[in-house]
Amino acid sequence: MMQTKLHRAFAATLFASAAAMATIGVALADSTSDEIAKYREALAEGNPAELWEARGEEMWTKPRGSKQVSFKRCDLGLGPGVVKGAYAQLPRYFPDAKRVMDLETRLVHCMVTEQGYTEKEATKNVFGNGSAHRSDLEALAAYVVSQSKGVAMHVPVDEPHVRDMYRLGEKMFYYRGGTHDFACATCHGDDGKRIRLQDLPNLTKVEGAQKAYTTWPAYRVSQGEVRTFQWRLNDCFRQQRFPELIFGSDASIALTAYLAGRANGAPYEGPAIKR
């Protein structure tokens, strides 16, 4: 006990001097963030995600799979074949699948039930890797989300199934585990923080969740690929030192429901271009 108190008193004085030094850190950081803002602005001038959108649009209208049908009967929640505004109301509960689904799992569902792909075929390349291993799902997602630009997010969080997933997702958000004790909240639970030079949205607040969720999927320049929200979660957990999040799993949809639901009200702005 004595020892702990000593530690704490000592830690407090150390922290006070660190806070004094923080002023210098902030001054240095300002010019850096200005330049980073300039960098992001210059990137926004041309977003290669448009190349994915074009490919996805072609895929959406073309007959595919063993049944040689297009996505014209695929219901994303607004009726068969309706793409306009569809992403802004996902995830939602689909009675035909008896499940809450996000965009990516719904696309897989349509490929399997409408087009005749097996589940394995439909999910064999969910995250693309260069032109030799490109992902149809990423292209389809890029197209579908582009048709929700400017549409206010309105995930049906009051629907009981979605509500349940939302609450489970919230618990997951705070779940600390792994070798490094990380939870989503470790990096995304506070205002005005950044990792390296990347601003970290505070996802516990509506503004933070809105800003983050409405810009995914995104073209990641570090990868030269369009990445979906399923990928975003998968890669966050990799960096959290967790095992691998299964594509389309309940946990992935619960967390998506939580974050998408918190983004309600904000206009959808993806696909964005990011570092």
Add this chain to the structure above:
Amino acid sequence: MADPMKIRANLVGDETEVKVLMSHEMETGQRKDAQGKVIPAWFIQNVKVMHNDKVVLAAQWGPAVSKNPFLSFKFKDGAKGDKVTITWVDNHNDTRTDEATIA
């Protein structure tokens, strides 16, 4: 075959502003795969932009141009409805030509 380019050509005052995105790996030849094998260079070497029958920009690129290249520039004497045609050729002699109408 390579994917189509995304070309925008817009009249701004008396100039036509061209913005183009190309779908290409732009592999440098400096990277290694998971097995430690060098991934061979594969990149666009020549780009040519035509306005009707006139060359308005000709470029030579090395592998240091970013993946899925972006290019923006302006030229004079374009009119709404005119064609802008862009061609690239890569080091595998693969080529792609796309056109856009000035809006």
Add this chain to the structure above:
Amino acid sequence: MSMDAQRRQALRRTGALSLLSLVSAAGWLSPADARADSWNKNAFETHSLDETMKAFGGGAPVPSNDVVFFSTPDIAENGAVVPIGITSRVPRTESIAILIEKNPNMLAAVFDIPPGTEPTLSTRIKMAQTSNVYALVKADGKYRVASKEIKVTLGGCGG
């Protein structure tokens, strides 16, 4: 030996290939003429400004305030995509080149600017590390240059 191969070899022998002759070599008539043999291999394999200038057949470039970077940040969030904008106020600008000092090969791109095209362009290049970037302009057969340092940073969770 094919015509193309012969021409390539001839180009290699002359070594110091001027940009002017390149412009004419690049004067394609149809898309099918956009062949890769109008690509200045020597210039794209240089490792210093001196070497690049030699490959271009030009003398030492003169620093100039009429060559300007725009929309080009001092810090790149990712080296894989660094936006570069260059404009030349030098009359009769014929070409604009982008060079990155610390890349494995220095020359990134050369743009020929025919009359009627504004000597202003933006594109994106890769940078292996923090480096000086040169904007090299050829006008009336003379070379002018501007340079700026762009810092390349590590990002995200770093893994």
Add this chain to the structure above:
Amino acid sequence: MNRHSLFRWGAALVGAAAVGIALHGCASAPADDEVADRAAAMMKSSFKANGQATLARLDRDETQRLCSEYAGRPLPPDIAEKIRQANLATMRYPADGQFVGDWKNGEKIAQSGQGFQYSDDPKSAAGANCYACHQLSPKELSYGTIGPSLYRFGKLRGYTDETRRYAWQKIYNPEAFSACTNMPRFGAHHILTEQQIKDVVALLMDPASPVNQ
């Protein structure tokens, strides 16, 4: 504590209160504990082992469990004390009594974010990625702000035995000081080796380190 951090604390408390209201606002909602248990079970079936990242990584120790439970709201003082005590008990010290290693190697460790991800080679040394969250050497512009700036750590605090020991402990197991901190337990969880921790201590405490210039 300066005004800036006071403001942040205030904001965090308001945020925590808002979460509390949201949770209790819905009368028909299942109990919070029940949701937490179902979330934990759902995670077990939604992840797959990949290389070194096995499903055991989802199993939480008491610290992780309590910090998950109290996340987003104020940590009761008795729980905080319990966590600190439990983690203080894990503290180990270098066999030779030397806390300070090679700052140059420490800088490399502070820069590297590798290690323990399923995409990492389990045989290669892990980094600590200190720069992800802290400012250290002023030469590195790309630093995060999740943790406080550690610029001039030793110079400001004095190059004393006590500070060296504190730096070691803080890296070894920060939960012994501030319960539910965002910082990993680099020693207690065997993320870094004894020598690596010494090297990071050197980065903070060696007068020749760029951190102290």
